Amino acid sequence: METLSPTTILIVIGLYFLVLIAISYFTSKDADTDTFFTANRKSPWLLVAIGMIGASLSGVTLISIPGVIGKEGLNQNFSYMQAVMGYLVGYFVIAAVLMPIYYKYNLTTIYGYLRERFGVVSYQTGAGYFLLSRIIGASFRLFLVAIVLQNFVMGPLGVPFFVTVAMTILLIWVYTYKGGIKTIVWTDTLQTVCMLTAVILTIIAICNNLDYSMGEMWTEISKEGYTQMFHFEGGWGDPNNFFKQFLSGALIAIVMTGLDQDMMQKNLTCKSLGDAQKNVFTFSVILIFANLLFLTLGAMLYVYAAKTGMVLPDRSDLLFPEIALNHLGPFIGVVFILGLIAAAYSSADSALTALTTSFCIDFLGFEEKERTEAEKKKTRLMVHVGFSIILLIVIIIFKALNNDAIINSLFTAAGYTYGPILGLFAFGIMTKRKIKDKLALAVCIAAPFLTFILDRNSVAWFNGLQFGWTLLALNGALTGLGLWLISSSQKVEA
Numbered sequence: 001m002e003t004l005s006p007t008t009i010l011i012v013i014g015l016y017f018l019v020l021i022a023i024s025y026f027t028s029k030d031a032d033t034d035t036f037f038t039a040n041r042k043s044p045w046l047l048v049a050i051g052m053i054g055a056s057l058s059g060v061t062l063i064s065i066p067g068v069i070g071k072e073g074l075n076q077n078f079s080y081m082q083a084v085m086g087y088l089v090g091y092f093v094i095a096a097v098l099m100p101i102y103y104k105y106n107l108t109t110i111y112g113y114l115r116e117r118f119g120v121v122s123y124q125t126g127a128g129y130f131l132l133s134r135i136i137g138a139s140f141r142l143f144l145v146a147i148v149l150q151n152f153v154m155g156p157l158g159v160p161f162f163v164t165v166a167m168t169i170l171l172i173w174v175y176t177y178k179g180g181i182k183t184i185v186w187t188d189t190l191q192t193v194c195m196l197t198a199v200i201l202t203i204i205a206i207c208n209n210l211d212y213s214m215g216e217m218w219t220e221i222s223k224e225g226y227t228q229m230f231h232f233e234g235g236w237g238d239p240n241n242f243f244k245q246f247l248s249g250a251l252i253a254i255v256m257t258g259l260d261q262d263m264m265q266k267n268l269t270c271k272s273l274g275d276a277q278k279n280v281f282t283f284s285v286i287l288i289f290a291n292l293l294f295l296t297l298g299a300m301l302y303v304y305a306a307k308t309g310m311v312l313p314d315r316s317d318l319l320f321p322e323i324a325l326n327h328l329g330p331f332i333g334v335v336f337i338l339g340l341i342a343a344a345y346s347s348a349d350s351a352l353t354a355l356t357t358s359f360c361i362d363f364l365g366f367e368e369k370e371r372t373e374a375e376k377k378k379t380r381l382m383v384h385v386g387f388s389i390i391l392l393i394v395i396i397i398f399k400a401l402n403n404d405a406i407i408n409s410l411f412t413a414a415g416y417t418y419g420p421i422l423g424l425f426a427f428g429i430m431t432k433r434k435i436k437d438k439l440a441l442a443v444c445i446a447a448p449f450l451t452f453i454l455d456r457n458s459v460a461w462f463n464g465l466q467f468g469w470t471l472l473a474l475n476g477a478l479t480g481l482g483l484w485l486i487s488s489s490q491k492v493e494a
Contacts, residue, residue: 006153012334016341020175023186028179033376036180037108037357038269043185045275048266049283051188053290054195054346078229082242084291086249091284094258095277103273109361110264117428119437125444126424127362130261131355133417138351139394142168145344148321165395169388172349177384181265184350191342198339199297205328206300210307217300226299244470251472255418259425262354355387419475420444427480433487443482451475
């Protein structure tokens with residue numbers, strides 16, 4: 001079957017980015033620092049909701065979740081939906097508990113709450129963990145895209161991996177450096193539509209290629225056992241246990257959306273608390289169906305490979321690109337490339353903007369120190385460039401070290417880096433106790449370390465127990481315990 005040439009793929013990518021740059025041009029007119037950070041708080045809530053879908057799913061979802069559905073392990077079959085169902089609980093907490101706090105204090109970055117509640121050390125500790133968390137997450141996402149582009153496009157043209165990564169990051173920088181979050185609200189909406197369209201058209205193409213109706217295809221993937229969703233056997237020692245995954249899903253949603261400046265920055269651009277809450281509720285419902293769509297595609301990819309006698313690639317992350325680019329014809333190849341680029345950039349562009357925002361506000365004190373607009377723009381530009389370089393370096397390191405499916409690595413890392421953030425916010429919201437702020441950093445360093453020790457020895461120490469995604473809960477609980485130990489019964493108002 002005819003396949004896309006690397007040159008054709010490059011042309012498609014180039015045209016796509018011309019569209020993004022055009023959007024950037026129109027949305028960044030008369031943009032100032034406030035526009036970059038908050039979009040002047042005028043974003044339509046429905047637009048934000050649609051854009052958040054793409055940012056939440058990302059290239060990790062597009063590639064890794066379909067890829068690992070047929071493997072033994074964390075996301076075996078449709079059991080990933082157990083965590084997705086937990087997301088609904090998490091998003092309710094975000095809308096009902098966290099959003100009112102953020103709007104009450106009129107925050108530009110959400111970690112400003114920690115300054116109001118505890119003090120400067122806790123505030124910058126939370127923001128620092130966000131920077132670490134988001135650098136890891138954004139780098140994994142961009143690494144995934146760079147690997148695909150290198151294997152199927154740039155490699156055959158003789159372009160080194162380093163250059164592929166540098167070009168990828170440069171393209172993000174070009175359309176985000178001026179308009180910031182205002183531009184991203186609009187570009188992420190386009191990218192969400194492109195990503196979901198790519199998945200739907202690929203599903204249709206596989207059915208047509210195998211001469212199946214959708215009903216027949218669903219029967220086939222059910223017969224192969226891919227649609228198994230609930231796992232109640234095995235108890236808490238089983239990483240796929242329903243209750244463990246449901247709880248983990250709720251916590252992941254709270255932490256990786258509600259306590260994440262990247263995701264919340266879009267919400268804080270809405271005109272009012274009510275609009276922001278409508279956005280969260282709408283986005284959470286759509287996200288359930290989107291994840292089910294991705295899992296269905298994953299099952300169909302494995303069915304297609306079995307029916308055609310295709311040799312599975314060494315990395316599960318390459319299964320979708322291999323079939324889309326080399327088996328389903330040029331049209332689906334173009335659709336896949338657009339979906340992949342859209343999925344990756346809808347999360348990476350906002351991550352770069354959020355990193356810049358958090359560093360400028362939380363560490364450089366843009367809101368406290370007097371600066372002219374020209375000084376703010378110059379400093380913001382330098383920070384934006386600096387984080388772009390950091391992402392480049394981290395991706396190169398991942399290339400040398402990564403061996404696991406991207407989705408597993410991402411959530412494992414998040415279990416350690418987001419845990420202290422969860423503990424800080426939970427302790428602040430659920431108690432009125434006053435802590436010794438200067439000791440907060442020590443607590444937030446000790447908790448991930450203890451979590452790592454317990455995780456490495458859990459099977460031997462706890463009768464076969466595997467924490468899996470509940471590492472996040474363990475880490476947050478240890479942080480909360482540590483904060484209790486450095487607190488007093490003297491109450492504070494927050």
